[in-house]
Amino acid sequence: EPEVTQTPSHQVTQMGQEVILRCVPISNHLYFYWYRQILGQKVEFLVSFYNNEISEKSEIFDDQFSVERPDGSNFTLKIRSTKLEDSAMYFCASTGGYPDTGELFFGEGSRLTVL
Amino acid sequence: ELKVEQNPLFLSMQEGKNYTIYCNYSTTSDRLYWYRQDPGKSLESLFVLLSNGAVKQEGRLMASLDTKARLSTLHITAAVHDLSATYFCAVEGNGGSQGNLIFGKGTKLSVKP
Numbered sequence: 001e002p003e004v005t006q007t008p009s010h011q012v013t014q015m016g017q018e019v020i021l022r023c024v025p026i027s028n029h030l031y032f033y034w035y036r037q038i039l040g041q042k043v044e045f046l047v048s049f050y051n052n053e054i055s056e057k058s059e060i061f062d063d064q065f066s067v068e069r070p071d072g073s074n075f076t077l078k079i080r081s082t083k084l085e086d087s088a089m090y091f092c093a094s095t096g097g098y099p100d101t102g103e104l105f106f107g108e109g110s111r112l113t114v115l
Numbered sequence: 116e117l118k119v120e121q122n123p124l125f126l127s128m129q130e131g132k133n134y135t136i137y138c139n140y141s142t143t144s145d146r147l148y149w150y151r152q153d154p155g156k157s158l159e160s161l162f163v164l165l166s167n168g169a170v171k172q173e174g175r176l177m178a179s180l181d182t183k184a185r186l187s188t189l190h191i192t193a194a195v196h197d198l199s200a201t202y203f204c205a206v207e208g209n210g211g212s213q214g215n216l217i218f219g220k221g222t223k224l225s226v227k228p
Binding site for chain 2: 031033035041042043044045050056091093095096097101102103104106107108109
């Protein structure tokens, strides 16, 4: 069964360092997303991406964040200068295949720990 | 601003009992999602409800949607320990932008023997 894959599963970094989280969405999907979940809290939308550009972003997604689809398969989230409060689980998701069931498929997540 | 509220936030049940989790949302949306999350794991899609009056069932779980009342329910029948997890409902935000989901805080379900 097709799935969204994410790497790394866990990354530990020092405050101020740049981090890149990688995702491979399901191959025939058209819409891609990043969400985050701070430990013990609810899941929060960060950004959506369609047709090689950001279609929507939340207030959390400030200038420190960027997304890219560098090739036909990968979808990346970059945090330029990490802060302690960026520590969270980051989930990639995709949807929009055919037939479109409306279902949003999430990856296993990348846990980011900022020290 | 769209708000999604779940209740209860914590639920301790005995095996074999029935219970309902409620999800209210504050503005119009025609698409509602239910997810399950085990500790430290990803979000597993349970149901996508696409229209008013939609009802879907999978095993011991049944979800329904009333868009007029802005209410969805997740009903658990004859709970078993394996259902212990956190359950989230989510609604598409910002005028229905596809995939921009606003999540509730989750209902942590614990099923005890």
